[in-house]
Amino acid sequence: MPSGLHALYGLFLLFAAAKAGEELFQRLRQPALIGQILAGFLLGPSVLHWLAPSGSLDFMAEIGVMFLLFEAGLETQPEEILEHGVMSFLVAVLGVLTPLALGWWFALAAGENAITARFVGTLLTATSIGITAQVLADFHATRTTFGRVILGAAVLDDILGLLALSTLSSFAGQHPRLVNMLLTVGFVTLFFVLVLVLRRTAWPRMRRRMSGWRARSPVWSFSLVLLLAFSAMSVYIGLAAVIGAFLAGIFLSESEEIEPLRQQSHAVSSFVVPFFLANIGLRMNAAELFSRRDLFLIGAITLIAIVSKLVACGLAALPLGRKDALRVGLGMIPRGEVGIVVAGQSLRIPAIPNAYYSISIAMAVLTSIIGPLLLRLALRPQPSPGPAAQAPVARQASLR
Amino acid sequence: MPSGLHALYGLFLLFAAAKAGEELFQRLRQPALIGQILAGFLLGPSVLHWLAPSGSLDFMAEIGVMFLLFEAGLETQPEEILEHGVMSFLVAVLGVLTPLALGWWFALAAGENAITARFVGTLLTATSIGITAQVLADFHATRTTFGRVILGAAVLDDILGLLALSTLSSFAGQHPRLVNMLLTVGFVTLFFVLVLVLRRTAWPRMRRRMSGWRARSPVWSFSLVLLLAFSAMSVYIGLAAVIGAFLAGIFLSESEEIEPLRQQSHAVSSFVVPFFLANIGLRMNAAELFSRRDLFLIGAITLIAIVSKLVACGLAALPLGRKDALRVGLGMIPRGEVGIVVAGQSLRIPAIPNAYYSISIAMAVLTSIIGPLLLRLALRPQPSPGPAAQAPVARQASLR
Numbered sequence: 001m002p003s004g005l006h007a008l009y010g011l012f013l014l015f016a017a018a019k020a021g022e023e024l025f026q027r028l029r030q031p032a033l034i035g036q037i038l039a040g041f042l043l044g045p046s047v048l049h050w051l052a053p054s055g056s057l058d059f060m061a062e063i064g065v066m067f068l069l070f071e072a073g074l075e076t077q078p079e080e081i082l083e084h085g086v087m088s089f090l091v092a093v094l095g096v097l098t099p100l101a102l103g104w105w106f107a108l109a110a111g112e113n114a115i116t117a118r119f120v121g122t123l124l125t126a127t128s129i130g131i132t133a134q135v136l137a138d139f140h141a142t143r144t145t146f147g148r149v150i151l152g153a154a155v156l157d158d159i160l161g162l163l164a165l166s167t168l169s170s171f172a173g174q175h176p177r178l179v180n181m182l183l184t185v186g187f188v189t190l191f192f193v194l195v196l197v198l199r200r201t202a203w204p205r206m207r208r209r210m211s212g213w214r215a216r217s218p219v220w221s222f223s224l225v226l227l228l229a230f231s232a233m234s235v236y237i238g239l240a241a242v243i244g245a246f247l248a249g250i251f252l253s254e255s256e257e258i259e260p261l262r263q264q265s266h267a268v269s270s271f272v273v274p275f276f277l278a279n280i281g282l283r284m285n286a287a288e289l290f291s292r293r294d295l296f297l298i299g300a301i302t303l304i305a306i307v308s309k310l311v312a313c314g315l316a317a318l319p320l321g322r323k324d325a326l327r328v329g330l331g332m333i334p335r336g337e338v339g340i341v342v343a344g345q346s347l348r349i350p351a352i353p354n355a356y357y358s359i360s361i362a363m364a365v366l367t368s369i370i371g372p373l374l375l376r377l378a379l380r381p382q383p384s385p386g387p388a389a390q391a392p393v394a395r396q397a398s399l400r
Numbered sequence: 401m402p403s404g405l406h407a408l409y410g411l412f413l414l415f416a417a418a419k420a421g422e423e424l425f426q427r428l429r430q431p432a433l434i435g436q437i438l439a440g441f442l443l444g445p446s447v448l449h450w451l452a453p454s455g456s457l458d459f460m461a462e463i464g465v466m467f468l469l470f471e472a473g474l475e476t477q478p479e480e481i482l483e484h485g486v487m488s489f490l491v492a493v494l495g496v497l498t499p500l501a502l503g504w505w506f507a508l509a510a511g512e513n514a515i516t517a518r519f520v521g522t523l524l525t526a527t528s529i530g531i532t533a534q535v536l537a538d539f540h541a542t543r544t545t546f547g548r549v550i551l552g553a554a555v556l557d558d559i560l561g562l563l564a565l566s567t568l569s570s571f572a573g574q575h576p577r578l579v580n581m582l583l584t585v586g587f588v589t590l591f592f593v594l595v596l597v598l599r600r601t602a603w604p605r606m607r608r609r610m611s612g613w614r615a616r617s618p619v620w621s622f623s624l625v626l627l628l629a630f631s632a633m634s635v636y637i638g639l640a641a642v643i644g645a646f647l648a649g650i651f652l653s654e655s656e657e658i659e660p661l662r663q664q665s666h667a668v669s670s671f672v673v674p675f676f677l678a679n680i681g682l683r684m685n686a687a688e689l690f691s692r693r694d695l696f697l698i699g700a701i702t703l704i705a706i707v708s709k710l711v712a713c714g715l716a717a718l719p720l721g722r723k724d725a726l727r728v729g730l731g732m733i734p735r736g737e738v739g740i741v742v743a744g745q746s747l748r749i750p751a752i753p754n755a756y757y758s759i760s761i762a763m764a765v766l767t768s769i770i771g772p773l774l775l776r777l778a779l780r781p782q783p784s785p786g787p788a789a790q791a792p793v794a795r796q797a798s799l800r
Contacts, residue, residue, distance in 0.1 A: 007459075008628065008631055008632040008635055008641055009632045009636075011628050011632075012625070012628035012629050012631075012632045015624065015625060015628055016625045016628070016629070019615055019621050019622075019625060022615040022616070023613055023614060023615040023618075026614035026615055027614055032615070032616075055455070056459055059407075059456055059459060213423055214423060214426035214427055215419055215422040215423040215426055215432070216422070216432075216670060217666070217667075217670050218423075220667065220670055221419050221670055222419075224415065224670070224671050225412070225415060225416045225419060228408065228411050228412035228415055228416070229412050229416070231408055231412075232408040232409045232411075232412045235408055236409075241408055263663070263664075263667070264663075264667035264670075265667075266617070267617075267620065267663070267664035267665075267667035267668055268667055268668050268671055270616060270617050270620055270621055270624070270664075271624050271668055
């Protein structure tokens with residue numbers, strides 16, 4: 001009664017469907033996140049029409065992707081990412097410039113105006129850090145070399161994608177300046193450095209103090225405060241909330257209490273992450289895409305999204321060997337959060353045809369499904385011996 | 401960026417303040433929930449005005465109270481509540497009728513119209529099941545005799561309070577009929593019986609099957625589906641969502657996996673329950689209460705709320721002995737969710753003066769603070785030996 005029936009009914013339906021999709025895809029030995037995305041697609045306006053996107057579901061989805069990245073951060077040592085820092089940087093930069101250029105060129109070639117062309121390019125820049133983290137978790141690959149390169153590059157290209165978006169936003173009536181962009185880059189760097197320094201200096205001392213705290217589960221409570229604080233700060237300086245969540249996880253990843261922390265955040269993410277994944281499918285409305293041209297655009301843009309990241313990121317990762325380079329390329333394919341935000345901007349820019357909103361969402365859903373499926377194939381156990389470090393992980397993932 | 405800065409900032413601020421309030425009140429050896437309510441009050445429009453009530457905070461608060469009751473349910477064996485079923489029933493019925501009559505009479509005596517009088521009576525009927533569950537948890541008293549009587553009676557008087565509300569709603573344009581009320585009672589009974597039967601018959605079989613499931617944490621995932629399903633069902637038949645959440649907890653309370661389940665739901669409730677408590681304080685707007693008459697009405701109605709429950713429920717619980725009867729009476733004082741819903745109805749009924757909305761919220765906050773404070777005093781270790789079963793718990797609670 002305090003809760004509207006509709007909101008609770010939606011939470012129940014989406015969560016139950018997502019879990020059923022997860023179970024089914026696990027049994028079919030396919031990536032579990034695809035089952036959850038498809039469950040949302042099935043319930044949504046495109047097929048059954050039992051549910052429509054809503055504010056409360058979007059809210060749960062956002063909490064979900066924050067905990068997803070928090071969990072990924074808990075598994076990550078910054079040293080491990082910095083170890084492959086140069087490669088992650090190359091993967092990110094090449095993986096942003098190539099789709100940006102190709103998407104831009106394609107839209108012009110397809111007869112769209114200059115602003116739309118710029119929009120399509122921006123749309124294709126950023127890999128979904130949320131989907132990527134879930135893919136790596138599904139494949140137990142978060143701690144492999146290619147997993148670390150992918151995660152580092154996904155964080156970096158989110159930042160680059162958000163900078164590209166800020167130049168696009170000028171067409172929506174906001175006026176970015178070079179000074180503001182440089183300020184953002186400065187704040188981002190400062191934020192990262194502060195987190196990395198404080199986790200080694202202030203955190204161990206605080207943790208000792210916390211043993212005297214009397215509130216319920218002090219370390220877990222403090223971790224949650226940190227998660228919310230870093231996420232809010234991250235939004236404040238112009239980044240996505242998930243980047244703050246990821247940093248909060250990294251901040252805590254060396255705690256003595258890491259095992260209970262992982263279990264506790266796992267308990268929450270089992271509740272909230274399915275909403276993030278299923279909501280992606282729910283937001284896609286196939287009914288809005290009628291015309292042949294729309295379908296052609298979806299096909300072409302999705303193809304460009306896939307090929308551009310695969311080739312550019314794969315080439316940048318070649319020093320890891322051909323097999324791992326292929327995995328990095330495939331792992332970078334999914335587009336998500338930033339793509340959806342860019343899509344939302346299209347509705348505010350009159351020069352961009354309306355159909356591009358649905359086209360963008362469709363591209364995000366399709367790349368989030370196709371990327372993990374291809375990666376699944378690339379992780380099959382090979383008859384020839386692969387790089388020693390990755391082989392057991394690959395086998396474990398494909399035999400589950 | 402996908403998340404509005406304002407929503408995230410609010411989540412961070414309210415959560416951090418609630419945790420600080422909890423820690424402070426634990427150190428002062430006062431009930432932790434009061435610290436959390438006051439933290440919300442402090443941040444809210446009455447004092448600092450750093451935060452205003454918002455949709456996302458209300459949403460988190462509702463998820464919070466659901467998990468609070470789910471956790472209370474996990475600690476409860478239905479046999480233990482049924483053991484004291486007759487007494488819980490008496491406590492509930494006397495504890496509903498007395499404040500209903502006294503509130504009604506007082507408002508008439510204070511010169512209000514008949515509809516307002518009926519509103520004040522209805523406002524005072526239902527003990528807050530959420531606050532009560534948190535009080536019992538704070539005092540480690542969930543499994544004591546008086547704790548069980550209180551919890552059983554709080555669930556029952558919520559149902560009675562909702563029936564009283566449905567007759568009041570007719571003035572807001574809805575037309576309840578006797579047939580509908582009987583149908584509701586029938587559905588409620590059926591729902592309770594089904595849950596109690598299924599947990600013994602279907603659940604053990606399902607649990608065995610679940611061992612073959614491949615989704616992440618199958619038992620926890622299934623528990624979450626159950627929690628959302630029962631809560632939605634509960635709203636569907638006209639009850640509060642929390643009653644369904646409580647039943648879902650009871651349903652699972654005999655599982656073999658009860659320990660991991662408790663830890664997992666504890667991890668979630670550490671995150672969401674503080675929003676429920678702090679949001680109560682946040683919703684109170686002292687700035688709206690200027691006039692002497694408003695302050696007089698708050699004082700008088702709060703006093704009636706306290707005395708009526710204390711005397712009526714205490715008398716009904718006298719067979720437990722004077723000490724436990726006092727504890728039952730004190731434990732039943734807090735008003736909350738139902739009171740807030742009733743208050744919301746007042747805005748839709750033109751005959752009720754507008755000030756009654758803020759008066760009602762103030763009464764809910766004050767009883768939620770005063771009740772636990774008095775109970776805290778009643779639980780102090782006594783020089784004379786108390787009833788053997790309760791003494792260790794009481795001592796433990798007051799020595800923390």
